[in-house]
Amino acid sequence: MSKIEDARKFYARLMAANAGSADPRLEAVFAEVPREAFLGPGPWTVIAGKGKITTPSADPVHVYQNVLVALDADKGINNGEPFLHAMWIGRLAPRPGETVTHIGAGTGYYTALLARLASPGAVTAFELEADLAARARKNLESYGNVTVVQGDAVKTNLPPSDIIYVNAGVAVPPVQWLKALNPGGRLVFPWRPAERVAFAVLVTRTANGFACDPFMGSWFIPCSGASVAGPTAKIPSRQQAARSRSLQLIADKPPDRTATAIFDDIWFSSRGLDARSRD
Known part of the structure; x- marks a missing residue:
């Protein structure tokens, strides 16, 4: 086994162990998809805390660690x-x-992982930055189930989806993202209604509505067009955000005393879809 193959396999084992997933395919795709193919030529700029380090060479072994790699340093866009x-x-x-x-596919590395896991299901990758979208399109040419769209996923009607994977921070998910979810569909996004509040949230469309689970801290660059709450929004504290258990559309149901956050079209509730209020 070559040095790079050995590094990929160990990296993949680390990823699977950290995820705690019972699906052996997760480790397999991290081992099979070459990360360096999506980063451009090395050496690469690695983000370390608030600093930046350049890898000592273009040997791809350097990127098989839990590190962010700069794609567009001026705009703060990373892999x-x-x-x-x-x-x-x-x-x-x-x-x-x-x-x-x-949404926010960058140059397509994580799109490729999703495409392998969902194959033969169709994957639509949105990237707002034209240069990154062009790179993603080239990088994903061999993935026959992927379509790259250079455009604004906030202003575009999304295709019906079982999974919506968002890699840019939003104050509140657009209503059309929720409506694009198929029954049983899952949406994961970085929720950042305020500087002090930053969670990864998993939303699942059930027969009773939209369940939500703020399951870990998460920081991403802002999502253009969806990163600022309106002036009448009720912004949650970190504790209120963490207690959110469902999303409601205001058009369907007005906010009640269980509301943890309220926006123009959507509100978050501490009430689970099958549970009593947690206020």
């Missing part, structure tokens, strides 16, 4: 932390044949 993505993908548990929408 994100692998541990975080392994946890998110493990929590979503993509199944073969499911349809996936990836």
Whole structure:
């Protein structure tokens, strides 16, 4: 086994162990998809805390660690932390044949992982930055189930999706993202209604509505067009945000005393879909 193959396999074992997923395919895809193919030529700039380090060479072994790698340093766009993505993908548990929408695809590395897990299901990857979208399109040419769209996923109607995977911070998810979820569909996004509040939230569309689970801290660059709450919003404290257990559309039901956060079209509730109020 070559040095790079050995590094990929160990990296994949770390990702699967961190995710705690029972699906052996998760480790397999992290081992099979070459991360360096999505980063551009090395050496690479690695983000370490608030600093930046350049890898000592273009040897891809350097990127098989839990590190962010800069894609566009001026805009703060990175190929994100692998541990975080392994946890998110493990929590979503993509199944073969499911349809996936990836918002904020960058150059396509995590799109590729999702595409392998959901194959033969269709994957639509949205990337707002034209240069990154062009790179993603080239990087994903061999993935026959992936379509890359250079465009604004906030202003575009998404395809019906079993999974929506969002890699940009939002104050509140647009209503059309929720409506795009198929029954049983899952949406994971970085919820950042205020600087002090930053959670990864998993939303599941059930027969009774939209269940939500703020399951870990999460920081991403802002999502253009969806990162600022309106002036009348009720912004949650970190504790209130963590207690949120369901999302409601205001058009269907006005906010009540269980509301942990209220926005123009959506409110979050401490009431689970099958549980009593937690206020």
